[in-house]
Amino acid sequence: MVARTGIGFDAHRFEKGRPLRLAGVTISHDRGLSGHSDADVALHALADALLGAAALGDLGKFFPSSDRRLAGIDSRKIVAKVVAILGDSGWRPDSIDISIIAQEPRLQPHVSEMRKQVADLLGLSVSSVSVKATTTDFLGAVGRGEGIAALAVANIVTSLPSKRESTGKSVQSARIRKEPSGSGAGTKASRTKVQAKAVSRRKRSRVLKKPFAR
Ligand SMILES: [Zn+2]
Secondary structure (H helix, E strand, O other), X not given: OOEEEEEEEEEEEEEEOOOEEEOOEEEOOOXXXXXXXXXXXXXXXXXXXXXXXXXXXXXXXXXXXXXXXXXXXXXXXXXXXXXXXXXXXXXXXXXXXXXXXXXXXXXXXXXHHHHHHHHHHHOOOXXXXXXXXXXXXXXXXXXXXXXXXXXXXXXXXXXXXXXXXXXXXXXXXXXXXXXXXXXXXXXXXXXXXXXXXXXXXXXXXXXXXXXOOO
């Protein structure tokens, strides 16, 4: 199994009359964030981190703000689509850490619901998803309450055996690494098990792809 890490950053300014959406949770506040989509800054940072981990580019490449079909889109659909894109490239999310940087409102009461939302979205357990809230101690634009920023780190792992592992000499060593003491290491049966797992992950990716009907 191969693991990689990606980082994502995003920031949006406040705008009156819009709902505040953070990490898939609607938070009661007198202002929301301005943006082309629902402006969920935490999910945008997360999606960017996932793409970055797979070196597939950035969010703007797949979701250009010029695309009118994306106006007001629920950012959970953006993340679901990114997970599907990663799945097509043989990757799946493994663990996530998100920091939301906001002077206001107080986010701590919403953190556990945010973790649950992100975990559900990525098909991970809540214990693999960290969401943290911090302030800038009144420094800068965020400190003046002009907007909210978010940072995310995504760890991803291979969801399919790589081409190199499916043929040739490296197969043996790859299998031994996966199943160091198993009696079936390297056998046809153990390989079928690995492939079955990979297929079920691909199916999950397809399920996630569905809600994003363009
Ligand atoms: Zn954004």
